[in-house]
Amino acid sequence: MxxxxxxxxxxxxxxxxxxxxxxxxxxxxxxxxxxxxxxxxxxxxxxxxxxxxxxxxxxxxxxxxxxxxxxxxxxxxxxxLSRTFQNLQIFFRMTAAENVMVGRHLHEARGILAHLFSWPSVARQNRATREAALALLARVGLAAEADTPAGSLSYGALKRLEIARALATExxxxxxxxxxxxxxxxxxxxxxxxxxxxxxxxxxxxxxxxxxxxxxxxxxxxxxxxxxxxxxxxxxxxxxxxxxxxxxxxxxxxxxxxxxx
The missing domain is CATH 3.40.50.300 (P-loop containing nucleotide triphosphate hydrolases)
Structure with missing residues (x-):
């Protein structure tokens, strides 16, 4: 194998x-x-x-x-292939969900015009990315903390948040x-x-x-x-x-x- x-x-x-x-x-x-x-x-x-x-x-x-x-x-x-690091690489001023959404960027369509003019496709993609992030937070036991600023989470929760973001790359x-x-x-x-x-x-x-x-x-x-x-x-x-x-x-x-x- x-x-x-x-x-x-x-x-x-x-x-x-x-x-x-x-x-x-x-x-x-x-x-x-x-x-x-x-x-x-x-x-x-x-x-x-x-x-x-x-x-x-x-x-x-x-x-x-x-x-x-x-x-x-x-x-x-x-x-x-994805990884986490020894030292936390968290965006502390962003919410838990937003941190995980960052990890989804490889799976998003990117276009300057679409974002510049806020085409409906951008809103749909943002909703899909947030839904995926919420599902990943649930997988690591952080569903209830989705809209909590990362800087307010416990150290152990931050470790799991990093894993969720790594999983966002599939x-x-x-x-x-x-x-x-x-x-x-x-x-x-x-x-x-x-x-x-x-x-x-x-x-x-x-x-x-x-x-x-x-x-x-x-x-x-x-x-x-x-x-x-x-x-x-x-x-x-x-x-x-x-x-x-x-x-x-x-x-x-x-x-x-x-x-x-």
């Missing part, structure tokens, strides 16, 4: 220092792959290569079997960079629910995350990086007891948390 998203031997260096070296993975429709590792292991750098922000020095990226290596992010979005593959970072246990449970639902809808999910309870609970497979290189890959049950992973990353406390996930 052709993977929805695949990385093949990706590598990159900055100023002669290798940040990622020969990393490969594949994720299929409805599958959740977690990428974990110590700070500086190359996880976000890997995401940046896959999502078109960085040009790999070596290796390929394939989306639905198509070679999309170094394709610009907006072109990748058109082909079905992705086949979704990259989530630390979706639960900074969230309390209740907010993390909400993120867990949202990610599971996304996967059930057939979207391939790849996430970078430090919350080991979440990772072990939600993932189908886990890829562990250390100093930019693959250290281990397998199911949560395999990774949580892997001696190299425990030594390099989990440690005693992390291993206990993983085992109680």
């Amino acid at each position: 052709t993977a929805i998203l695949a990385a093949e031997g990706l590598g990159i260096a900055f100023g002669g220092v290798t940040a990622v070296d020969d990393v490969s993975f594949r994720v299929e429709a409805g599958q959740i792959l977690a990428i974990i590792g110590p700070n500086g292991a190359g996880k976000t750098t890997l995401f940046n290569m896959v999502s078109g922000l960085y040009l790999p020095k070596s290796g390929r990226v394939r989306l639905g079997g198509e070679d999309v290596t170094a394709m610009e992010p907006h072109l990748l979005a058109r082909r079905g 992705p086949r593959a979704l990259l989530l960079d630390e979706p639960a970072a900074g969230c309390n246990p209740v907010e993390t449970e909400e993120i867990d629910r949202v990610i599971h639902q996304i996967a059930r809808e057939g979207i391939a999910v790849v996430l970078v995350e430090h919350d080991m309870k979440l990772v072990m609970k939600i993932s189908d497979r886990i890829l562990v990086l250390d100093h930019g290189r693959p250290l281990a890959e397998g199911t949560p049950a395999e990774v949580r007891v892997h001696p190299d992973v425990i030594r390099a990353y989990l440690g005693g406390q992390g291993a206990r948390e993983a085992n109680h996930a």
Whole structure:
């Protein structure tokens, strides 16, 4: 079966220092792959290569079997690859619905004359875009906050809002960079629910995350990086007891948390 998203031997260096070296993975429709590792292991750098922000020095990226290596992010979005970032990228003065509507722009017809003269087609399109945004907010549990300014939402709600906006591009593959970072246990449970639902809808999910309870609970497979290189890959049950992973990353406390996930 052709993977929805695949990385093949990706590598990159900055100023002669290798940040990622020969990393490969594949994720299929409805599958959740977690990428974990110590700070500086190359996880976000890997995401940046896959999502078109960085040009790999070596290796390929394939989306639905198509070679999309170094394709610009907006072109990748058109082909079905979307992502979120570690730091919130929210328009705080806009409502929750308006934030999600921004993510729909790739699916809107654009014409200077139509907007300049406020043709009826523009009003119809705006209504359709808002309806789509409301449906996405409902998917992430924020239906009641549609007209709330984003700046008034809780941190956990903002994390889910970012996911809703990423979903507005109608992705086949979704990259989530630390979706639960900074969230309390209740907010993390909400993120867990949202990610599971996304996967059930057939979207391939790849996430970078430090919350080991979440990772072990939600993932189908886990890829562990250390100093930019693959250290281990397998199911949560395999990774949580892997001696190299425990030594390099989990440690005693992390291993206990993983085992109680």
